[in-house]
Every structure is written in C-alpha cells, then in structure tokens.
Amino acid sequence: MSLESEVDLPGGAVLPGALPDALRAELIAFRRDLHMHPELGNQEFRTTAAIKERLERAGLKPRVLTVGTGLVCDIGVEGEQWDGGPSMLAMRADIDGLPIPDTKSECPYRSTVPDRAHACGHDVHTTVVLGAGLVLAELHKQGLLPRPVRLIFQPAEEVLPGGAADVIKCGALEGVGAIIAVHCDPRVDAGQVGLREGPITSACDRLEIALNGPGGHTARPHLTTDLVTAAARVVTDVPALVGRRFDSRSGLAITWGRVESGHAPNVIPQHAELSGTVRCLDIEAWRQAPDVVVAAIDEIANLYRAKSEINYVRGVPPVVNEPGVTELLRDAMIARRGVDSVVGTEQSLGGEDFSWYLEHVPGAMARLGVRTPGERHVRDLHQGDFDVDESAIKVGVELFTAAALVDGLR
Template sequence: MNRVLSPEPEVDPTGEAAVEAALLGVVPELPGRLPDALREELVAFRRDLHMHPELGNQEFRTTAAIKARLEQAGLRPRTLPMGTGLICDIHPGLAERWDGVRPMLALRADIDALPIPDTKSVPYRSTVPDRAHACGHDVHTTVVLGAGLVLADLARAGHLTRSVRLLFQPAEEVLPGGATDAIDGGALDGVGRIMAVHCDPRVDAGRIGLRPGPITSACDRVEVALTGPGGHTARPHLTTDLVTAAAKLVTEVPALLSRRVDARAGMALTWGRIESGHACNVVPQRAELSGTLRCLDIAAWRDAPDLVHAAIDETATLHRAKSEITYVRGVPPVVNETGTTELLRTAMTARRGTPTVEDTEQSLGGEDFSWYLEHVPGAMARLGVRAPEDRHPRDLHQGDFDVDESAITVGVELFTAAALLDPPAPA
C-alpha cells in the first residue's frame, strides 16, 4: 500500500514531526539556511586562515580572528587556559548563562595546521613557509564558526531550544592532542553530547559519510634506541651488530605483534625512521628507530604498550643489543555513539535528502576527538570536500590538498539542523 504524506501547514523544527519526516526522507522547513552574504563571508574567512596557518599551541592569530567575529555577533567567547583555542556558549534567547541543568550540545573544531609546505597555485596559498592547512582544519573551524553565527540568530528569533557550545581546539596534530588540555580546561563542563566533522577528499562535496562505532584508529608513537659496544665490521662476532639488530626489529616486531593480537583488532606497527652509523667499516654503538602503532580496537589498544615493549625487548636481547623504549600514548579510536550518529544522519537528511548520506569505512588515521568520547557520547562525520568533477586521487597531509568550498555551507547546515532536531533533555 502506498503511503501519501500530506503537507503540514506548520512544522515544529525541534519536534517529533520533523524527526519523523527526516527519517522518511522528507525535507522539513527547518530554519537556519545560510544567507548568501554569510556564505561568501565564511569562504573569505576560511581563505584567510588558509593563508596564515599556525602550528599546534601557536594558534594566536587564528584564535584572535575567531574571537573577534564571535564578539561582533554579540557572543562572549572565552580563550582556553592554554592561551590558544576558545569556547563560546549560545543559549536559548541569547541568555547570558546556561541553566545549569540541561546538558549542552558541543560542536568541536580543531584549529591547527601542519609543518609542510603549501604547493598549490591559488590566490589563498599559505604565506608562511613550510606551514599549510593540509588537513582541512581551516574548514572545520569555519564550519563551527558559521554554525555559531547562524545559531545566534536562531536564538534571537526563539528557534533555539537548547544550549550549544562552540569548541575551537588547538593542537590536534600534536600527540596526544590538544583535546586533553581542552578537557582539563573545562571544555566539556556542562556538555552532554559532542559532534565534529572531518574533511574527506574521497567524498563528494554536498555529501557526508557516517559510521556508528569505530570510525578512526588509535595512534601511538614508538621510539627505540639500541646500544652496544661497537667495533670493526671485519669482526661482527666480537661485538653487537646494531645495524642487523635494528633491521630485525623493523621486520620482526610487527610480525610478532601480528601473532600475539587478534587479527580483527587491526594492530599495525609501521616504522618511519631508522638511523645508525657513519662509516661503512664501523659497527655503530647506537641505532634509533621510530614509528607509529595504529589499532582499530580500543581494548587491544589499551594492551598495546605492554605487547610492544615485550616484542622489542625479546628481539633486541636475541641480538645482544640493549634497548631503550619510549612509548608515547597518542589517541584511542574515535568510537561514534549510535544515537549521535543517527542524529547527524537525520539532520543531513532533513537539510539535503537521503542520498546525501553515505556509509563510510573505518580508517587508520588518528583523531584526538576520541578523547572527548571517553567522557560524553558523540560522533564525527566525514565531510565531503571533493569537487564532483574531480577524480584525481587526493589525500590529507599533502601540500596540494584543497577543498570544494561549498562543503562549508553543508557543514554549517548539518550542525544547525542537528542543534534544532536534538531537543534538550527535560530539567
């Protein structure tokens, strides 16, 4: 039997009718569309950030620019205790204070750049040598700023029924990530749910990718120093052959881990640096290795330091080398809470229809948004930034990374719809 949906004379943008309509693929008349003037302003803001990238915990200009625009909108942003990054609360009716009872919805953006050169030929190319927004953090920042400006207008008009916190976080690219400092600085105080987007160059602009459960990987840093007495390459049997020991560590430790951890955990140790020796006929006294350990399963990640230490020690001892291991905890996997993931799906469907949401895979990339999810439920969506006609394979953390800037509008409208469709819990 065909079901006919009769148009409603009025749709409550925060009520059950809007949610039901969104789930059915019907686009309700939600407020919060971006005016053309604001859309153009946000593109210009993003390009300004792109031209002036700042590394983690050095984002002073970026913080000042965000703060000035929010204050211009009549809001009261507060710089985080670390000196960069900030939070800004928007309450129904633009009340000056949170009611202290009903938890807030937080929208998080990371604001730092990467220490790599910008190789693009565009007018908004980075003006800072060997610095670039090659991971899309300038877009994330602009999306949350734009959502804040729209939500402030909706609050004035009486459409916003829950408090929303804008969270601009520094140092996402610096292990273990600036999220832990932000949390210590009170970023989650009063927050009951948190959301974020991350640019994805494999997804077309105008679309988002969602996945309940793990969507990123854990990522830790492993550094190893091997030492021995050194000697002549003519008599390696009389000394510790550190070059061979280092080479064995490179190949055998990942192999050992693959046999000591359930393969479904997706644990992978990949070396990125190995250094040893200065002369072809001298067995060196020191060798250094460093790499990253990534893991898809949060339980296996918690056991990883002990497993890695044991595998390295065993291999080094076999080759008569002494090992000094530095294991730096990075971030756990981002594990999307199902309810928040479905809220993002509902919000995107309400704004742009069912076909604009696609399922996405779990990646081996790390993201410190995961630290927030250790405290409150939340989810991260992949924000499509690929121009539909562009089929050249691109990736993050590359000097030529760029985005289709229509993605900014998509991100802003996704967040504003989510804020409207997620009514606060009763006091």
C-alpha cells in the same frame, strides 16, 4: 532509521537557518585566511584571535582557554554561559596546522608560513563551526534556537595525546549533553557526509626506540653488536611478531616513519634510532598494546645484543560514534539536503583526539566530503598539495545548524 527513509519533523516543521550567500562568501574568505597562516599545536594565537574577533562582532562572548590558545563560546544560555539549565549540544573544531610545506604552487591562498600547512582540513573544520555559530546566534535572537549550543575551538589536535584533554580540564564539557564534529574526507564528494555507528577511527600511539652497542669495524661484526642489522630486524620482525600475539581482527599495525643510524660505510655505529606509530582498530587490544610491543622489541634487540631504550607514547583511543548522536547527524543531514547526501563510511586507521570527549559525553563524528564531484585525482590528508572543494563549508554549516534544530524538535 534507514538511509532510504525521509525525516518527518514534528508538526511538519521546516528547518530555518539557511546559509546566506554573503555569509558563505565571508566564510570562504575566512577559511582561506586561515589556510595562508597555519599555526602548530599550542601556538594558534593568530587563529584564536581571528575566531574570537568574529564571534564578538556577532554579539557573542567567547572565552579563550586557560592554556592560552583555543576558545569556547556558548549560544542560547543565560548570560552566554551555562547556568545549570538544559544541557548543551557541543560542536568541536580543531584549529592547528601541520609541520609540512605547502606544495600547491598555483594556489593563490597557499600557506605563507614556511614548512607549515593546513594539510588535514582543520581550517575547514574551524570555519564550519564558526559559520554554524553565527547562524545559530541569529536564530537565537529570533527565538528559534530550541537548545543551547557550545562552540569548542580546540588547539593541538595533531600533538599526541591531543589537545582535547586540556580542553576537558578547562571545563569545556560542563553542561554538555552531546558533542558532534566533522573531519574532512577527500574520498567523499562535496555535498555528502559519511556516517558510521560505532568505531570510525582507530587508536594511534607513537613509538620511539634507541638502540645502543659498542660499535666497531664492518670487517669484524662478530666482535661487536651489529647495530644496523639489529635495527633492521626490529623494523621487519617486530610488526610480524606483534601481529601473531593479537587477534588479526584487532587491526593492530606498526608502521615506521624514521630510521637513522651510522655515518660511514665501513663503521658499525654505536647508536640507532627508530620511530613510528602503533595503530589499532580494537580498544581492548589497544589497552594491551604497550606491554606486548615493548616485550617484542626487547626480544629482537636481545637476539643481536643491542641495548634498547623504548619510549611508548600513549596517543588516542578510537572514536566510537554513539548510535543516538549518529542518528541525529543522519536526520539533520537528510532533513537539510536529502537522502542522497548521507553515505556509509568505513573505520579508518587514522587517529583523532575527538575520542577523549567521548570518554565523558555521547557524541559522533561525520566525515565531511571535500572532493569535487567527478574529480579523479585524490588529494590525500597530510600531503602538501591537500585542498578542498570549498562548497563543503556550506554543507558542514548546514549539517551543524540542522543538528541543533532537529535535536531540539525531538
């Protein structure tokens, strides 16, 4: 279906489930409360309790995951738990924050936890799935929910290789036929979502390196291992060397985030540490990356007689949106908010553990616009001043509720 076309629902059906103003205000307050109390991966006890309490007030029966944080909740199935009936449409939210300070000095709902912030929009993702669940629960009571739905509130998305693997082990995908998610995008206007079939994020691994040598005096580097120079050459030469061993279209990129060595200007140190990320657009190149990257590091280190210890931490593969589920999100958004509400989007080099779900069931992730229309300053993700236009919450709820309804009408 082209973006220029309208969605013709069977029988000219009109989608129910508009977000009431009172619930919209409640959801904004809920999001602000989460924003003030961010919790790191696998420590989201307060967040889990808040979600659970609100779902229970709606008459639902959420189940806390056996890992201790996060929860799932079924809507529209017998006994509020899947019994082998029609497959469910799952809606996933990640609930953890980041270990960085909130720098929004004038914001009344800035983080109250030192060096912790919801700087990636997980508070919005959580609120959107909660709001969709509350609306769909009410529609189910009215007999208007055509397909069962599972809400998944996942811990530890920011912790490689991601909490999704633990959620899957807990059985959260049992009975699920498809899964959808949103991710905040500060480069898309609030009121719109960005969609793309195929890869929409990239693979992301973590790289940790220790270099060691005997050390010595800076006056005599020829008698020892010049470890600082060795570390510098690893930083500059390894990305270039690896880049020549992959097709440039794979988009493989090594970027360093930390380099540490030495304490005195006239002493060659005995130890250096480097850490960074390996990101890749292509899944086949990602599968080959550990062997190639490790070999390149060893080659450079050996040139400078440094001993290397390498910890290559596997992260996540790319999120690859399945065409049918992407089309469902497109149909849902257009049916609810019109053709102009959907825009194209590019594959990013960001990593997302939503990809692990897609190893098991078809699914798609949409980019939820959170930029105030007309705003020129972009508050980027993973920055301490990140914030959103809160009208995006209503848009996300409408997208998810419409997806459940449109899917059932197909």
